[in-house]
Amino acid sequence: MNMALLDLLDLLYWRTVTLLCDSVSQYPGPNTFFITSCANLRAQQTLRRAKLYLHNIDFDSKFVQDFGPFLSQAKGQSRIIILITHPKIIHKIMMTAHRLRLTDGDYVFLGATTGSAIPAKLSLTWPWEFNEDKNETALEAFRHLIMYNNVDPDWKKIPNWLEEIPAAARAHFSTNFSEDQKYNELVISAYEMMLATGQVLRETMGNVELSGRSFAAHFWNRTFEFPSRKFTMGPYGMRVVDVLFSRPNLSARYLEEVWRYDAATRLLNASAVLGAVWPSSTGRAPPDRPACGYNGELCDTPSGVLPVDSRSMVGIAIAIGFFVLWTVYLVRNRYGKYDADNPWWSINAEDLVFFNMMFKLQVASSLQMCLLLNENVNCA
Incomplete structure (x- = not known):
């Protein structure tokens, strides 16, 4: 799943990212997925440094009630924030992000999940439906969230699995599965791995010279065909799976697939028009950092000095101001010295020559000021 995420970051030119990793100790089963995902993503980042x-940013949501400090820290690091935590926690984080004005279109959140875990016969659960605040605030907050997960099994083709696995858990481990827990992508993945292992064991039965490494090599670069889906193993035993990226369709109010990552070809394909339309002022994917930096440090000169354009305008404004003041002064001097042939507003040839000379002097002065303040700027 992390390879798909990294390819999406490349596609959208997102190079600076903040990763929020939750150990989720209150969920001792699923937390293995989140901990492993964080570790693998960091390992991949080392290769792509x-x-x-x-x-x-690491935390444990079991002991955290306020996610504001984490988001405030992330706000000054990147505009792309990855959330590797339980969907219930994603809901809380997104509502906090909305309160901190991080859902105005400048920031994007990517939430990892094991899968929809909900078959077609059940309504798709939005993350905020774990609570009762299904209102416009929640909709606004989730506009800027991208959920990504492995492609789910074909639930319709494995109804017997959905009964046999809970029966075995109940008989051998005294564990009862709820109706929703039957549709668990992690459980199906573990079962698929057991089936693949059984197939390799049958193939290698009787090979007394088989070492551990040579046994593992039977899994590498291989695709197993199961009723649930294709099960592909990459080099050195890493599972290779297709990944879906989904965004909220606000009008229909469901998570719509917008990109699909083909693990075999390593291509990221657009699945819907929604993938090209962003809820931002520009309608495009936001950059991973502001053009001038988070504090203007990439554009501004040292503190207290005006930006280049503003300083140039100040020089021109001063020149025009002196010109206007001098005009008023001359007119006031002529006031009372006019007749029908020489009205007070008339300007003779000598005045025009003088005005032209003064204007050129003031413009030259303003240009000199511009050059002094801006060594590497064309002030012409």
């Missing part, structure tokens, strides 16, 4: 800068 030249392409990806990762800010890491």
Whole structure:
């Protein structure tokens, strides 16, 4: 799943990212997925160090009630924030982000999950439906969230599995599965791994010279065909799976698939128009950092000095101001010295020559000021 995420970051030119990793100790089963995902993503980042800068924030949501400090820290690091935590915690984080004005279109959140875990016969559960605040505030907050997960098994093709696995858990481990827990992508993945192991054991039966490494090599670069889906193993035993990226469709109010990552070809394909339309002022994917930095440090000169354009305008404004004041002064001097042939507003040739000379002097002065303040700027 992390390879798909990294390819999405490359596609959108997101190089600076903040990673929020939750150990989720209150969920001792699923937390293995989240801990492993964080570790694997950091390992991949080490290999891509030249392409990806990762800010890491670790926490345990079992002991955290206020996610504001983490988000405030992330706000000054990157505009792309990855959330590896339980969907219930994602809901809380997104509502806090909305309160901190992080859902105005400048920031994007990516939430990892093991899968929808909900088959077609059940309504798709939005993350906020764990609580009762299904209102416009929640909708606004989740506009800027991208959920990504492995492609789910084909639930319709494995109804017997959905009964046999809970029966075995009940008989051998005294564990009861609820109706929703039957549709658990992690459980199906573990069962698929057991089936693959059984198939390799049958193939290697009787091979007395088989070492541990040579046994493992029977899994590498291989695809197993199961009723649930294709089960592909990459080099050195890493599972290779297709990944879905989904965003909220606000009008229909469900999570819509917008990109699909093909693990075999390593291509990220757009699945819906929603993937090209962003809820931002520009309608495009936001950059991973502001053009001038988070504190303007990439554009501004030292503190207390005006930006280049503003300083140039100040010089021109001073020149025009002196010109206007001098005009008023001359007119006031002429006041009372006019007749029908020489009205007070008339300006003779000598005045025009003088005005032209003064204007050129003031413009030259303003240009000199511009050059003094801006060594490397064309002030012409």
